Amino acid sequence: MAQVLEFKLPDLGEGLTEAEIVRWLVQVGDVVAVDQPVVEVETAKAMVEVPCPYGGVVTARFGEEGAELPVGAPLLTVAVGADAAGTGGEGADAGSGAAQGVGPGAGPGPGSASGRGSASGASSGSTSGSGSLDGSSTASANGSGARSGGGSGNVLVGYGTGAPPARRRRVRPQAPISPQRVTAAEDAQSGPAPGAPAAHVDDHVNGDSSRGEGPVPVISPLVRRLARENGLDLRELTGSGPEGLILRADVEYALRAAAAQGRSAQPQTAPHARVTPAPTAPDAVRAPADTVPTAGTITSGLASGTRVPLKGVRGAVADKLSRSRREIPDATCWVDADATELMRARTAMNASGGPKISLLALLARICTAALARFPELNATVDMAAREIVRLDQVHLGFAAQTERGLVVPVVRDAHTRDAESLTAEFARLTEAGRAGRLTPADLTGGTFTLNNYGVFGVDGSTPIINHPEAAMLGVGRIMPKPWVHEGELAVRQVVQLSLTFDHRVCDGGTAGGFLRYVADCVEQPAVLLRTL
Numbered sequence: 001m002a003q004v005l006e007f008k009l010p011d012l013g014e015g016l017t018e019a020e021i022v023r024w025l026v027q028v029g030d031v032v033a034v035d036q037p038v039v040e041v042e043t044a045k046a047m048v049e050v051p052c053p054y055g056g057v058v059t060a061r062f063g064e065e066g067a068e069l070p071v072g073a074p075l076l077t078v079a080v081g082a083d084a085a086g087t088g089g090e091g092a093d094a095g096s097g098a099a100q101g102v103g104p105g106a107g108p109g110p111g112s113a114s115g116r117g118s119a120s121g122a123s124s125g126s127t128s129g130s131g132s133l134d135g136s137s138t139a140s141a142n143g144s145g146a147r148s149g150g151g152s153g154n155v156l157v158g159y160g161t162g163a164p165p166a167r168r169r170r171v172r173p174q175a176p177i178s179p180q181r182v183t184a185a186e187d188a189q190s191g192p193a194p195g196a197p198a199a200h201v202d203d204h205v206n207g208d209s210s211r212g213e214g215p216v217p218v219i220s221p222l223v224r225r226l227a228r229e230n231g232l233d234l235r236e237l238t239g240s241g242p243e244g245l246i247l248r249a250d251v252e253y254a255l256r257a258a259a260a261q262g263r264s265a266q267p268q269t270a271p272h273a274r275v276t277p278a279p280t281a282p283d284a285v286r287a288p289a290d291t292v293p294t295a296g297t298i299t300s301g302l303a304s305g306t307r308v309p310l311k312g313v314r315g316a317v318a319d320k321l322s323r324s325r326r327e328i329p330d331a332t333c334w335v336d337a338d339a340t341e342l343m344r345a346r347t348a349m350n351a352s353g354g355p356k357i358s359l360l361a362l363l364a365r366i367c368t369a370a371l372a373r374f375p376e377l378n379a380t381v382d383m384a385a386r387e388i389v390r391l392d393q394v395h396l397g398f399a400a401q402t403e404r405g406l407v408v409p410v411v412r413d414a415h416t417r418d419a420e421s422l423t424a425e426f427a428r429l430t431e432a433g434r435a436g437r438l439t440p441a442d443l444t445g446g447t448f449t450l451n452n453y454g455v456f457g458v459d460g461s462t463p464i465i466n467h468p469e470a471a472m473l474g475v476g477r478i479m480p481k482p483w484v485h486e487g488e489l490a491v492r493q494v495v496q497l498s499l500t501f502d503h504r505v506c507d508g509g510t511a512g513g514f515l516r517y518v519a520d521c522v523e524q525p526a527v528l529l530r531t532l
Contacts, residue, residue, distance in 0.1 A: 397446030
């Protein structure tokens with residue numbers, strides 16, 4: 001008899017808690033091999049193809065393209081074993097309601113691929129419960145099913161062939177409850193603060209538990225924070241995700257419904273004051289669509305506008321920049337430099353034959369030489385140990401604007417590369433960024449960042465440091481300007497250079513020395529040759 005294994009969204013690393021489904025690579029009823037990519041997802045870091053650790057027939061898919069799933073949520077189920085082909089056919093028919101995603105009101109039933117399975121995080125190790133296809137039980141991704149089903153040897157986080165059998169636990173769905181405002185003290189009981197370990201959804205309800213006991217069925221800390229900041233009690237919501245999992249859309253829907261009912265959704269100011277809501281219908285959370293403002297619209301007494309979710313790359317950039325401003329005491333110094341000789345040198349290099357050398361590569365070569373003279377700026381600060389960590393290798397990040405937003409790919413060991421090698425690596429990473437093929441490894445581990453904002457036609461800027469680095473060099477546009485050259489007024493190619501640095505790692509003298517050396521190399525490239 002075929003065994004149905006549930007494949008959950010694995011932990012993709014780098015602290016990521018959710019991913020958006022970009023494109024399904026398989027259909028219900030398709031036969032998949034072990035480690036075959038089955039779905040392409042987009043995280044805050046990059047686009048990733050997720051391989052399935054099981055081989056068999058796809059019986060159900062969870063989530064439509066464009067849907068955002070938390071780590072640990074079911075992706076698909078696969079029938080493995082001798083009867084896999086038959087099971088796959090029946091699963092494709094019976095599971096059609098659940099195969100294309102879970103919307104409001106969708107719950108476990110005879111046609112659900114996961115039945116009453118858990119939607120816990122990848123580390124929970126729970127089994128999928130009693131629901132099944134073709135009468136077979138859905139096995140846990142971490143349990144015996146992975147061993148008997150021929151699991152992948154390329155172990156994903158939360159999956160493996162040698163994991164001990166997981167504890168089986170039944171989950172009872174939570175009944176709908178009307179929303180109400182709560183006190184700040186009650187809000188503190190609704191779950192751990194953002195950043196705390198996610199609750200295991202399979203433990204959230206016991207048979208005789210009353211409201212207010214046990215953790216809330218929420219995996220994403222972002223959802224908890226959104227509810228807490230708007231004074232919404234997550235215990236009063238019925239999630240539309242697998243097994244009642246509360247998603248961000250559920251919280252936003254409840255807030256819009258509350259606004260439509262004329263109730264404030266602002267956080268309470270008095271820590272122990274209770275605000276009693278106006279009487280509402282029992283199904284206020286699921287108000288009719290025509291009474292709820294259109295998704296993405298702000299309604300207030302002063303103005304109207306559109307809400308743009310901070311998610312994916314934009315959300316990751318927002319978090320990083322906010323953390324940089326919050327934690328790093330930065331300062332900026334700048335200088336104008338005559339880049340005429342640098343532009344002539346590049347023209348001569350490209351006229352001599354061979355691969356073309358980019359201006360960014362020459363600036364990067366100057367940066368690495370400057371960091372060798374001023375290693376204080378190739379560093380990071382460990383405040384827990386109260387230490388400055390000076391790094392031996394220069395992994396040079398460079399800011400690149402793509403359709404997905406601003407990304408900072410990293411050139412590994414830039415200090416060992418010549419201008420030709422740097423040009424090739426910049427081109428490779430830029431193309432991968434535009435195509436959405438950058439991996440998390442391509443976007444992490446930088447020690448210093450070069451930001452050429454001159455491509456946007458601006459002269460200067462005060463860059464925000466790419467946390468946890470200690471400095472960033474900004475380069476403006478190179479344009480003809482009047483300049484005193486050899487005692488006479490002349491038209492020269494002038495560029496503004498700016499350095500933003502962490503004042504904890506060095507003082508202004510070091511930062512000024514670094515920037516002055518960079519400017520000298522730009523004005524007289526022979527200076528760089530003398531220091532090699």
